[in-house]
Amino acid sequence: MDKINIIGMGPGSSKYVLPVSREIIEAADMLIGSKRYIDDYCSDGQKSIVLDSNYPQVVEYLKGNMGSERIAILVSGDSSFYSLTTYIKKNIDVGNLNIVPGISSLQYLFSRIGISYERTLLTSLHGREEDFWERSLEFDNIGILTDKKWSPERIAKEIIRRKLDFKYIYVGENLTYENEKVSRMTMEECLDFETDNINAVVISND
Numbered sequence: 388m389d390k391i392n393i394i395g396m397g398p399g400s401s402k403y404v405l406p407v408s409r410e411i412i413e414a415a416d417m418l419i420g421s422k423r424y425i426d427d428y429c430s431d432g433q434k435s436i437v438l439d440s441n442y443p444q445v446v447e448y449l450k451g452n453m454g455s456e457r458i459a460i461l462v463s464g465d466s467s468f469y470s471l472t473t474y475i476k477k478n479i480d481v482g483n484l485n486i487v488p489g490i491s492s493l494q495y496l497f498s499r500i501g502i503s504y505e506r507t508l509l510t511s512l513h514g515r516e517e518d519f520w521e522r523s524l525e526f527d528n529i530g531i532l533t534d535k536k537w538s539p540e541r542i543a544k545e546i547i548r549r550k551l552d553f554k555y556i557y558v559g560e561n562l563t564y565e566n567e568k569v570s571r572m573t574m575e576e577c578l579d580f581e582t583d584n585i586n587a588v589v590i591s592n593d
């Protein structure tokens with residue numbers, strides 16, 4: 388029986404999609420993903436569902452069609468790092484899933500700035516509140532997924548307010564795209580940083 392494929396599509400550019408993922412996507416009967424993935428990857432003869440806030444309907448579809456259709460769900464970055472996979476696993480037995488990894492935006496950013504991420508707290512403030520601040524002092528770096536509410540500037544302000552012993556903040560915007568920009572700032576410099584671009588940050592003393 389074909390399992391439901393959940394594919395990590397990397398940070399953005401198609402150059403960072405794994406060959407095995409391309410094979411699964413090309414062979415699929417049904418693609419499920421955000422509009423940009425459906426526009427870019429759905430070919431003639433393939434069905435598609437655009438993901439927005441329709442998660443319950445998507446789960447119903449998966450329950451009704453798994454086994455009889457080859458289904459590929461396309462998610463950004465790594466499929467096992469703050470992605471739709473968690474929601475799907477709450478509703479579909481993991482034994483029915485084939486989860487294919489992708490390059491996470493944070494993994495990519497660590498490579499771009501030349502810092503290894505062994506002793507790193509990896510977390511997310513994307514659409515959520517996490518109280519990891521004091522605990523972060525046990526680590527050399529923090530990698531954080533951001534959103535409009537938790538911008539790099541607000542994160543820098545929080546680190547200064549809490550007097551946490553980290554010097555630099557790296558901001559990776561539009562990672563892997565042609566307009567990618569990576570900046571290294573002190574916390575104080577970051578207080579004036581403004582952006583509307585999708586971004587992730589690394590906090591470090593390096």
Ligand SMILES: C[S@@+](CC[C@H](N)C(=O)[O-])C[C@H]1O[C@@H](n2cnc3c(N)ncnc32)[C@H](O)[C@@H]1O
Pocket residue numbers: 398399463464465466468469470490491492493513531532533534559560561562563564585586587
């Ligand atoms: C829902 S989370 C998904 C994370 C994803 N699973 C991963 O491994 O990167 C979305 C967040 O990932 C980060 N992100 C995703 N793509 C990005 C990109 N191309 N450039 C910068 N940050 C990105 C941003 O912080 C964004 O708010």
